[in-house]
Amino acid sequence: MKGFNISKYSKPFILVAFVLILTALRPTTFPTVGNIANVLWSVSVIGIMVCGTIFVFLVGGIDLSIATLCGFSAVVVVEVIHFFGDTTLGVLAGVIAAICVGAMAGCVHGFIITTFNIPAFLVTFASQSVFLGLSMVITNNKIVSCTAPAAFTAIGAMKVFGFPLPIYFMLVIAIASWYVLRKTEFGRYIYAVGGNATASEISGINVKKSTILCYVFSGITTAIGGIVLASMTQQAAAATGSGYTNDVITAGVIGGVSLLGGVGTVPGAIFGAVLMGLLNNGLNLMSVPSTHAGLVKGLVIIIAVGFDAMQHRDQSRKRAGFRLFKKKAA
C-alpha cells in the first residue's frame, strides 16, 4: 500500500550499519561465528532482564532494584545448591527458589506501589537496599564460589551449536515477552495503562492487577539474569550484578522505550542491548584504551540514537503536518 518507509526499519538499519562498519574495520576477527556468539553472550544477561523490566517501563514505572535483586537471586541459587550438597537436584531447587524470590519481590513491589500509591522510584530505591542487605547477611559479605555441579556451570557457558545457552534463554524470553505484549489482551492493557492509567481504569481495565503482574515479570527476569550471571562467573556475592540497573535502563531507553510509560517494544529493547554489546566488542577488538573508550562510546550512542530519533521525528512531522523549521527558514 505505502512505499518503503525507512523510519520503521531504522533500528535494524543502524545494527546492520554497525555490523558493516565493524566488518570493514576488522574483517578477519569481527564477522566470525565465535565473535558474534561472544557479543550475544555478553549482552544476554542484560537482554534477559530488559525483556521483563520493559513491562514495568510500559506501565510508567521504574525498577531501581534490578542490580541488587540480580545479586540476591545469584546468592540464593548458589546457597541452595550448596545446601543440597552441589547436586543436580540442588541446581533445580536453586533455580526454582531464585525465580520464586524474584517473583515474590516483584509482587511485593507491585502491591506496595499500587496499594499505597507510592512512586515506584521510592519503593524500588528502598528495596534495592533491602536486597543488598539480605545478600550481605546471607553471604557474610563474602564471595561464595560454586564450581561443582556441571549442570550449574552449563547454564551460563555450555555451547549448543556454537552459541552459549544464555543466548537461547534471551531469545526464548524475548519471544515470550514480545508475544504477551503484542498478541494478548493483557499486552494491550499494559500499553493502555502506561498511556493513561485513569482512562484505562474507567474503561474497565484492572490497573492494579496489571501493574502488579508487570513487576512480577520484571522480578522473574531479573532473577533469571542473576542465575545466569552466577553460573557464568561460577560465584555469587552481594556485589554480583552491580551496575546492571543502569545497563538495563540504558538498553531500554536506547531501544526507544519511554520511561514515562506506554511507548516501547521488546525488539527495540533487545536492539538497545545488542547495540551496547556491539559497541563494547568493537572497542575491544580495535584495542581502544580504556581512557578513550568512554568518550567514543558516548559519541557513538548519541549518533546512533540521534539518527533513530530523526527518522521517527520525520515520520511524525509528516503525519501531523508540523512545519516549524520550514516556516522559520522562509
Place this chain on the structure above:
Amino acid sequence: MKKRILAIMLTAAMAVGLFGCAGGQTTTREDANAGAAQPAAASTSNKVKVDPYNGEPVKIAYVAHDLGTPNNQGWKEGIERECASWGNIKVDSYSGESSAETQVQIMTDVINQKYNAIILQCSDGTALAPSVKQAEEAGIPVITLNLDADTVHSALVMAVDYDAGRMAAEKMAEEIGEAGEIAIIQGVPGLKRTDQLEQGFRDTIANYSGIEIVDAQSASFEKDTAITVMNSFLQSHPDLKGVFAINDAMAEGAALAAESAGKKGQLSIWGADGEKDALAMIESGDMSGTIYTNSWDEGSTAAKIALLMIGSEYSYNVLTETPKVIMEPIVVTKDNVASIPEEDRW
C-alpha cells in the same frame, strides 16, 4: 519591550542569586575552617597514651575500600583475629563502598567518636589526606593498608606492587619460552597500587625482545567483564600466549573464557592477590599462577602496629615520612600451590 524588561529582571534575579550563593559559601567555609582548627590545636599536645594490653577499653576502626571484596574481608578478619585475644579491644569495620567521598564521611564520624586508632585503605590518597591529617592531629594514629595517603601518618602496611608485576612478568616469560603475544587485563585506571603493578609488568616484559604486549583493556576489576574482554582478546589475537590480569578476580574470568573457547590450560594466565578461588584454579590447571600475599597476616600486622601506636607516646609529628611494612610476596604456581595451607587461604 515586555520581553526586554523580563530579561533585565531575570538577570537581576540571577545576579542576586549568585551573590547570595557566594556569600553563603564563604561563611560556611569559614565555619568549617574554624571547626577544623579547634580540635587540632587542642589535641596535638594531648595524644593520650592508652595501654591496650592492660585491660583499658580500646576501640579500633577499620575503614575499608569495599568490604565486599575478598581482600578487604581478609584484612578485616586478620584485624579481628589479632584483637580477639584481648576482651577490652573492640574493632568496628566500615565499608567505603569504593567511594573516596564515602570514606571521607566515615573518617569524620570515626574521628568524632574518638576511636583509639584507624586502619584505613585509601580509595584515593589525595582525597583522604586531609581526613588522615585531621585524625592524626586529634591524636588518633592512622595505619593505611595497601593504598597510601598523601600525607605523613603513623604507618603503611602494604603488599608489593611494582615487584609483583615484575615477578609475574618473569614467570610468564619463562612459561611461554620468552616469545609470543601477550595481553593485559587492567583494573580501574588511576589507582596507585594497580598502576604500579602494571608498570612493573610492562617494564620487565620490555627486557624480552621476543614478547610483545599486543593489547590492554580494562575490565574494572570485575570477573564477568573480564570474561567479555578475554573473549575479544581471543578473537583478535588467535596466537595469544599469555594474559596478565591486575587482580585475581579478572584472571579467574579470563581463565573461564579460555576454558569456554576450548583453550583450558593452553594459555599462561597470571593474576595478583592470591585469593582462595584463584589458588583453586591454579590447582586445577585453569590459571598458571598468581602473586600471593597473606591478607590475614597483613590485617593482623596492621592491627599490631595500631596497638603499638596506641600504647606509645609517639605521634605522627616526629616522622618525616610514613614508615612502611611490606608483606612478603609468594609466587604461586601449580608446583608450589599445595604448600599454601588451607588456613592461609583467604
